Amino acid sequence: MSAATTSTSTATSTAPGPRRLRGRGFGEPKAHWLAYAVLGLGLVVVTSPFIWMAFSSLKSEGEIRRVPPTWWPEAPTLDNFRELFDRLDFPTFFGNSALVATAVTLGNVVFCSMLGYVLAKSDFAGKTLLFRLVLGTLMIPGMVTLVPLFVLVANMGLVNTYLGLILPFLAAPFGVFLMRQFFLGIPDELIDAARVDGASEARIFVQVVVPLAKPALATLAILTFLGSWNNFLWPLVVATTEDKYTLPVALALYSTGQNQTDYGLLLAGAVVVVVPVLVVFLILQRYFVQGIALTGIK
Amino acid sequence: MSAQTAARPGEQGAPGRAASHQGRAGAQDPYALRRRPPLYRRRTRAAWGFALPFVLLFLTFTAGPVLMSLAMAVTDIRSRDLRNPLAVEFTGLANFQAVLADPLFRKAAANTAYFVLVGVPLTLALSLAIAVVLNAGITRAKTFFRVGYYMPVVTSIVAVAVVWRFLLHPDQGMLNEVLGWFGIEGPNWLQSTTWAMPAMIAMATWRSIGTLIIIFLAGLQSVPTSLHEAAALDGAGTWQRFRYITVPTLRPTLLFGAVITGIGYVQFFEEPFVMTQGGPLNSTLSVAFQTYNQFGFGNYGYAAAMSYVLFLAVVLLTLVQFRLLGDRDEKPRRRRRRTATVVANKEIGR
Structure with a gap:
C-alpha cells in the first residue's frame, strides 16, 4: 500500500x-x-x-x-x-506426462469448444439447465469426487492404465466456461449470415467459428496442458507401477521415499520437472494473461 | 442473449405456445427467426449433438461421482464393501455426526480456518498492492514483472516442495540465513507446531499472487481516469483516491479474486501433503488432507461425508464474501460515494 x-x-x-x-x-x-x-x-x-x-x-x-x-x-x-538419469527412467516418465497431457488437451479443446459454442450462440431446450450444471461443479471440491471416481475407474478396470489417467479429465467445466465467454464476443451477424447461406451448424462451427477462436483455443490448450502436466494427486492414486508414472509422481515418490536425503538428485529432479514448463510459459505467456482476463473479468 | 426465455418454450413442448411466443418475440427481437418452432426444434437437436460428447463425459466422470459421493456419505461403505455393495447399510446422518464429533476433524477444521482467515486477506492485499504499483507506478518492463510474479503459478507443487524444504531448513536453509543478516534467529520452520502453518501460508501466498495480480491489473484498467483526475484537482491525496475511487470501482474484481482464492484455500491440501504430511503434531493437518487420509484408510462413507462438510464450507465462505464485498446499498458506502465520486463527477461537468 x-x-x-x-x-x-x-x-x-x-x-x-x-x-x-x-x-x-x-x-x-x-x-x-x-x-x-x-x-x-x-x-x-x-x-x-x-x-x-x-x-x-x-x-x-x-x-x-x-x-x-x-x-x-x-x-x-x-x-x-x-546420476538422476542413471537411476530413474526419466524418458518414460516424460513420455507418460506428454502422452497424458496431450490427450487431455485435445479432448478439452474439442469438447469444451463445441459445448461452449452452443451455450453462447444457440437457443435450445435445456440450455440454462446445462450451463448451470456445468458451472455449478466449478465450486465442488476435488475431494468430493476423488473417492467415487476412484471406485468408478477401478470398476472399469482402468487402474494403472493410460485411459484411467486421461478419461476423468477429458471434459473440464473450466474449459466450457472459458470458451463460452470468448464466443459471446463473436458477432451474431457472422453466424447468422452463414445460416442464411444455408450452412449446417457443423459447417458453421468448423469453417466460421473455429478460425475466429484460435487465440481462445490456444489459451485453453496451454492452460489445460500445463494443468495436466503438473497434476499430481490423481496420477499418484491411479498409477501404481513405475511404467505409468508421470514426472511429478516419480519425483514425489522419489523425494519422500528412502532417497529423501539425496539432496543433489532431488534438486536436479526439480529442475527437470520445472524447466520445460517455465520455458513453455515464457514463450507463450501472453496466452495465460488472456485466459485469466477472459474468465476472470467479463 | 437471454438464456431463461430461450429455455422455457422447449420445456413446454414448443408448438402449442409457439404462436403467441413468436408474436411477442417478433416484435422486439431481431433474431425472432430462431424461435420459430421447426427451426427451434432443429436447432435444439443440433445443439445437443454438439453438447453430447462433453455431456456424456461430464455425467460419467463429474456429475455421477458427485451424486455417488453423496450416496456413500449416508452409508457405512468401506473399501472391502466394493465387491459386495449390497452388504452396505444406510446410516442416515451418522457419518456426519461422527465427523463433527471427531477431535482430529475439529483440529483439521481449526487449522483450515487459520489458513483461510490469514491466507486469503494476506494474498489479496499483497496482490492488490503489487497490481496497483504495476499499473500506476511504472511504464516499462510491465510484462517482465508480470511474468516473474506468475512463475510460481505454473510450477509443479512437487518441485516446489523439494526446493522449499531446503529453503526452510533451520541450518542449511536460505531463509534463516537471510533472517540472520538482520539479527533474527529463524525457527525450525517445518518442525515447529507454531511456525509450520505460517510457512504453509507463505508458500500458498507465493503460489497464488501471480494469478490475482493479473486479475487485478485487468480490473484496474477499467477504473475511469477521469475520476482520478477530478479527485486530484479537488485535492484528494493518493491514499484518499485509492480508498474512495480505486477500491469501490474495483469491488466486483476484488470479490471475484476473494472468491476464487477462498475456494482454493478452503481445499488446502497440496502444501501439507508434500511438505509436512500434516505434522508436526497435526498442526498443518487440513480438512481436505484428513479426507484423503480417511479415503486411504478405506473409510469411504466417512471420507465422503467429510468431503461434503468441506463443500459446505466452500459455499458458506463464498456467501460470506458476497455479503462483505458484493454490491449493496448501505449508508456508509453511499456517503463515501458522495464525498468522492459524486464530487468528482460534478467537477468534470457531468
Missing part, C-alpha cells in the same frame, strides 16, 4: 493545475524509481527459490549441506543430473 502512495504522489506534485489534463494526462503511468525498487525487491523474493534451485542442482552433495548455505556453485558439475 505504501508503495502505491509514493508512486502516484509524484504525479500530483510535478504538474499541478488543469493544463496537465491536456498534456501527458494524469492517468498515464509515470515512471518512478521507488516503484521499480519495490517491484524489483518483490521479484527477487518471488523468483529466488527458482534461482537457488538452478544453482544448487549444479553443486556437489557436500556443498548443498554446507552451513552457512552458498549461492554460487563453487565447482559447477552435472553429476547430479547424470
Whole structure:
C-alpha cells in the first residue's frame, strides 16, 4: 500500500493545475524509481527459490549441506543430473506426462469448444439447465469426487492404465466456461449470415467459428496442458507401477521415499520437472494473461 | 442473449405456445427467426449433438461421482464393501455426526480456518498492492514483472516442495540465513507446531499472487481516469483516491479474486501433503488432507461425508464474501460515494 502512495504522489506534485489534463494526462503511468525498487525487491523474493534451485542442482552433495548455505556453485558439475538419469527412467516418465497431457488437451479443446459454442450462440431446450450444471461443479471440491471416481475407474478396470489417467479429465467445466465467454464476443451477424447461406451448424462451427477462436483455443490448450502436466494427486492414486508414472509422481515418490536425503538428485529432479514448463510459459505467456482476463473479468 | 426465455418454450413442448411466443418475440427481437418452432426444434437437436460428447463425459466422470459421493456419505461403505455393495447399510446422518464429533476433524477444521482467515486477506492485499504499483507506478518492463510474479503459478507443487524444504531448513536453509543478516534467529520452520502453518501460508501466498495480480491489473484498467483526475484537482491525496475511487470501482474484481482464492484455500491440501504430511503434531493437518487420509484408510462413507462438510464450507465462505464485498446499498458506502465520486463527477461537468 505504501508503495502505491509514493508512486502516484509524484504525479500530483510535478504538474499541478488543469493544463496537465491536456498534456501527458494524469492517468498515464509515470515512471518512478521507488516503484521499480519495490517491484524489483518483490521479484527477487518471488523468483529466488527458482534461482537457488538452478544453482544448487549444479553443486556437489557436500556443498548443498554446507552451513552457512552458498549461492554460487563453487565447482559447477552435472553429476547430479547424470546420476538422476542413471537411476530413474526419466524418458518414460516424460513420455507418460506428454502422452497424458496431450490427450487431455485435445479432448478439452474439442469438447469444451463445441459445448461452449452452443451455450453462447444457440437457443435450445435445456440450455440454462446445462450451463448451470456445468458451472455449478466449478465450486465442488476435488475431494468430493476423488473417492467415487476412484471406485468408478477401478470398476472399469482402468487402474494403472493410460485411459484411467486421461478419461476423468477429458471434459473440464473450466474449459466450457472459458470458451463460452470468448464466443459471446463473436458477432451474431457472422453466424447468422452463414445460416442464411444455408450452412449446417457443423459447417458453421468448423469453417466460421473455429478460425475466429484460435487465440481462445490456444489459451485453453496451454492452460489445460500445463494443468495436466503438473497434476499430481490423481496420477499418484491411479498409477501404481513405475511404467505409468508421470514426472511429478516419480519425483514425489522419489523425494519422500528412502532417497529423501539425496539432496543433489532431488534438486536436479526439480529442475527437470520445472524447466520445460517455465520455458513453455515464457514463450507463450501472453496466452495465460488472456485466459485469466477472459474468465476472470467479463 | 437471454438464456431463461430461450429455455422455457422447449420445456413446454414448443408448438402449442409457439404462436403467441413468436408474436411477442417478433416484435422486439431481431433474431425472432430462431424461435420459430421447426427451426427451434432443429436447432435444439443440433445443439445437443454438439453438447453430447462433453455431456456424456461430464455425467460419467463429474456429475455421477458427485451424486455417488453423496450416496456413500449416508452409508457405512468401506473399501472391502466394493465387491459386495449390497452388504452396505444406510446410516442416515451418522457419518456426519461422527465427523463433527471427531477431535482430529475439529483440529483439521481449526487449522483450515487459520489458513483461510490469514491466507486469503494476506494474498489479496499483497496482490492488490503489487497490481496497483504495476499499473500506476511504472511504464516499462510491465510484462517482465508480470511474468516473474506468475512463475510460481505454473510450477509443479512437487518441485516446489523439494526446493522449499531446503529453503526452510533451520541450518542449511536460505531463509534463516537471510533472517540472520538482520539479527533474527529463524525457527525450525517445518518442525515447529507454531511456525509450520505460517510457512504453509507463505508458500500458498507465493503460489497464488501471480494469478490475482493479473486479475487485478485487468480490473484496474477499467477504473475511469477521469475520476482520478477530478479527485486530484479537488485535492484528494493518493491514499484518499485509492480508498474512495480505486477500491469501490474495483469491488466486483476484488470479490471475484476473494472468491476464487477462498475456494482454493478452503481445499488446502497440496502444501501439507508434500511438505509436512500434516505434522508436526497435526498442526498443518487440513480438512481436505484428513479426507484423503480417511479415503486411504478405506473409510469411504466417512471420507465422503467429510468431503461434503468441506463443500459446505466452500459455499458458506463464498456467501460470506458476497455479503462483505458484493454490491449493496448501505449508508456508509453511499456517503463515501458522495464525498468522492459524486464530487468528482460534478467537477468534470457531468
